[in-house]
Amino acid sequence: GSSIPEVAPAPSPAKAPACGGDGRRVSTVLIIIAMQTEALPLVNKFQLSEDTDGSLFPKGVPWVRYHGKYKELDINLVWPGKDSVLGVDSVGTVSASLVTYASVQALKPDLIINAGTAGGFKAKGACVGDVYLASDVAFHDRRIPIPVFDLYGIGARRTLSTPNLVKELNLKVGKLSTGDSLDMSPQDEAAILANDATIKDMEGAAVSYVAGLLSVPAIFVKAVTDIVDGEKPTPEEFLQNLIAVTAALDQAVSQVIDFLSGKCLSEL
């Protein structure tokens, strides 16, 4: 016989049972956050380290990736950074689309989480400090009154359905409308009403569009800093509440991350 002794095969590491449905377990998560104030508490909480290698994104862009391991997850948090000329956070749909595209290409995430603040409509039940999970997203400032182009402009999409996540974390659910302005023109207002939106932000529908292009499921966690149909001027109310509401946002995102760890997409 052979002189090679027969040895028992090394025990394979314990593996969780395969996922049913789409067959995917959430392993790599991509969190897209537009504002530094919203991002840094999460970077600290999950002890993420800033990517210093500089090969992920093109040279010279302000985009910043933080990453680390948490439980069974590889967490990547990408912040579009400060505008290179003006030094303010690169908010809005253009930067959000670009960083989402580049990050998905580089990191191949199983799930995208777009987290941030939003304006809320009290007529739809929103209060300052509420955290919403968006069921649907659409644009309110892309008016193209030509058949079918009108629908393209609105760009309405369902988000990934996560009934167990909603139940477990007791999140509010509502439709999100996205535009590139913090204020709201009468035309925006009519479109937001037509979108049946409870909350309005400046990135969600753009992140969703790119996620759809690249077939990555996405969820949207948005905390209300200001009441759009209230009495106070939006910029003041937004800045006044930003810090306190960011704490609520980051707590919710942390809970989402905890819930995700070890789960299949189909279990969310």
Ligand code: ADE
């Ligand atoms: N983010 C926070 N408040 C907002 C508002 N009122 N409109 C758009 N984005 C927001």
